[in-house]
Amino acid sequence: MQDAQQIIDTAHEMADAARRAILPLFRDASVMADNKRPADFDPVTEADRAAEMAMREVLARRRPEDGIFGEEFGQSEGRSGLTWILDPIDGTRAFLCGAPSWGVLIGLSDGQRMRYGLIDQPYIGERFEGGLGRARLTAPMGGRDLAVRRGIALDQATLMTTYPEVGSAAEGRAFARVAGKVRLTRYGLDCYAYALLALGHVDLVIEAGLQAYDIAGPMAVVEAAGGIVTDWQGGSALAGGRVIAAASAELHEAALALLNADEGPVRGSD
The missing domain is CATH 3.40.190.80 (D-Maltodextrin-Binding Protein; domain 2)
Known part of the structure; x- marks a missing residue:
């Protein structure tokens, strides 16, 4: 893709913005959850909404022609043929429990396949990225290339x-x-x-x-x-x-x- 570097930079800027929105609210006992599905417990918090809005603001500034599909604020049609798929906090139940197994999910689809994606865990500072020639972990203890394990029965x-x-x-x-x-x-x-x-x-x-x-x-x-x-x-x-x-x-x-x-x-x- 001709704009691959801009896409990568935009994704990282979104993840950074989501971190800033979420971290002040993580392990804050005053943060309350609304239930999106009364028949079951499907929580959403102020942190979910704030993180998605922060990511949407980055996209509005950097890539306004792309579509957006976010968990909290739905779908916005674009004109580029590319759609950003956002989950501001995947694992809101874990977030509410204070467990750092939740993450910010960012994906870019061309409608047929995923072109690029991030899994970001703000609290422990780990960011996994894949696509557009990259497969990489960056983390406080050092980065490394990503590769699945082979030869396992x-x-x-x-x-x-x-x-x-x-x-x-x-x-x-x-x-x-x-x-x-x-x-x-x-x-x-x-x-x-x-x-x-x-x-x-x-x-x-x-x-x-x-x-x-x-x-x-x-x-x-x-x-x-x-x-x-x-x-x-x-x-x-x-x-x-x-x-x-x-x-x-x-x-x-x-x-x-x-x-x-x-x-x-x-x-x-x-």
Whole structure:
């Protein structure tokens, strides 16, 4: 892309702006959450809204022709054919608990695939970027290139997901078939699980019920590090839904077979 450097610089400026908006409110016991979904607990805080507004202000100044799709303030059409997909705090529940596993997610899509993305954790100062020729971690303890782990068989793999129940009962059973075959299964890290896959410490991430803004940034980072991100049938995961990220084609194939075994392709509910 001819404007690759401007895109990269804009993404980093957005992440910096989100950090400034969020950090004064993290681990502040006075910060309250509104519930966006009365039937369930889907929290949003002042920090979520402030971070997305800060990122939108950067885009309005630097790339006004691009579209925007943000979790808190919806979609704004653009004219460039590019859309920024923003999740100001992925893991608001963790944020409310004071746990630093949440992150700021930034992704750039051309409508067919992710071109660039960031996973940023402001509190610990780690930023994972992928796309446009980059796959890199910058962090207080030093930076390094991102690369998925290769040569790991399913029975030696590490699997992560955010919620033990994963999704519907049928989705939970499908996940359990994979979890029963791997060496280690861990829970609860939200977007940070994808960052660890790109860093070479996790081999599979399997989730359900995602929105596009939950996966756009992580997808770009994982793919730039050499991984694979699809839905549970091996198709595009751009729209979210049921997502699998794998470090290798072999692990991806083995996990897909288990996800879709016995009961046939997994449906949204029993």
